[in-house]
Amino acid sequence: MxxxxxxxxxxxxxxxxxxxxxxxxxxxxxxxxxxxxxxxxxxxxxxxxxxxxxxxxxxxxxxxxxxxxxxxxxxxxxxxxxxxxxxxxxxxxxxxxxxxxxxxxxxxxxxxxxxxxxxxxxxxxxxxxxxxxxxxxxxxxxxxxxxxxxxxxxxxxxxxxxxxxxxxxxxxxxxxxxxxxxxxxxxxxxxxxxxxxxxxxxxxxxxxxxxxxxxxxxMLGHRKQREGQIVRLLGRGTHAVEGMVEAMYVGLDARLKPAAARSVLAHLIDLQKRGLAIAGEGGAWHAA
Known part of the structure; x- marks a missing residue:
């Protein structure tokens, strides 16, 4: 490429x-x-x-x-x-x-x-x-x-x-x-x-x-895959962004984890706009 x-x-x-x-x-x-x-x-x-x-x-x-x-x-x-x-x-x-x-x-x-x-x-x-x-x-x-x-x-x-x-x-x-x-x-x-x-x-x-x-x-496929991971995690219960990063980005350089957290949050906000996720108290997210 x-x-x-x-x-x-x-x-x-x-x-x-x-x-x-x-x-x-x-x-x-x-x-x-x-x-x-x-x-x-x-x-x-x-x-x-x-x-x-x-x-x-x-x-x-x-x-x-x-x-x-x-x-x-x-x-x-x-x-x-x-x-x-x-x-x-x-x-x-x-x-x-x-x-x-x-x-x-x-x-x-x-x-x-x-x-x-x-x-x-x-x-x-x-x-x-x-x-x-x-x-x-x-x-x-x-x-x-x-x-x-x-x-x-x-x-x-x-x-x-x-x-x-x-x-x-x-x-x-x-x-x-x-x-x-x-x-x-x-x-x-x-x-x-x-x-x-x-x-x-x-x-x-x-x-x-x-x-x-x-x-x-x-790149589109990668983002859709990440969205699918988030939807599956939400389907199993309530999650904080940091926990999702640990589950989704195994082996990621620790210096890049804050950036990964921002992208996970961006996915969650997008899912919320589409009626697929709900932001709870204390930074927790769960399925709609």
Missing amino acids: GRMETHPVGVAVPLGPLVTRVLAGNASPYTHTGTQTHLVGQSALAVIDPGPDDAAHLEALHRAIAGRPVAAILVTHTHRDHSPLAARLRQATGAPVIGCAPLTMADEGPRADAAFDIDYAPDRVLADGERIAGDGWTIEAVATPGHTSNHLAFALPEANALFSGDHVMGWSTSIVSPPDGDMGDYMASLEKLLGREEAVYYPAHGEVVDNPQRLVRG
Whole structure:
């Protein structure tokens, strides 16, 4: 599904005639090798997901840009490992920040690097299907809420490619963390991508995805399997989220258990909306 690749930090790696990747040095259990910024074009460029507010990554982007004009700085969503460097890159290049809508609610999840960037201030917000064009490239916004409510992917028709942000990654399924993350929206966004024809995905984390339809079908199946596990557990009695994580994620790295708990909670909230689960007192859940 994904190419096995090396991931040198700060090095411009060509992925195709129109696409170059630059990896930020923010590797973690949640970001894998780090956040991947993509440069689109050969002359006037688009920069997708400039990344965390990191001086070394900004320098690496300047090296990769190599004096070429930047036409647009595009942002898939406003987690702090994706959008904060947009402001400094805009100041340095004069390019407008374009893409997802701002989101300022507090993050209740377990990961410090995933808190929302409250300083994100786009010059233009793209709606689903809206396009911008540059020298030899076109970018189309594809609304893909779920991981966050403001998440966009960006299609590149000239390469039959999709920059999938954190919605579809080349190393792991996305964390869906309530209250902003929504499992129903996430599943609907995956179904939406199944109806599209891009042949390659460039995710913000992990390997290039060469067979995206197979991966997306697998992700849908994985989430439906997790939902089935939860429904069976609820059918046997009342459960707390933490106990479900222990039963469902045997052998999981302890550092990732808080993230797993957020996704289980997202499933439970989705089941509650559908009349299949009830939230009880003290964080306990039971079947409807």
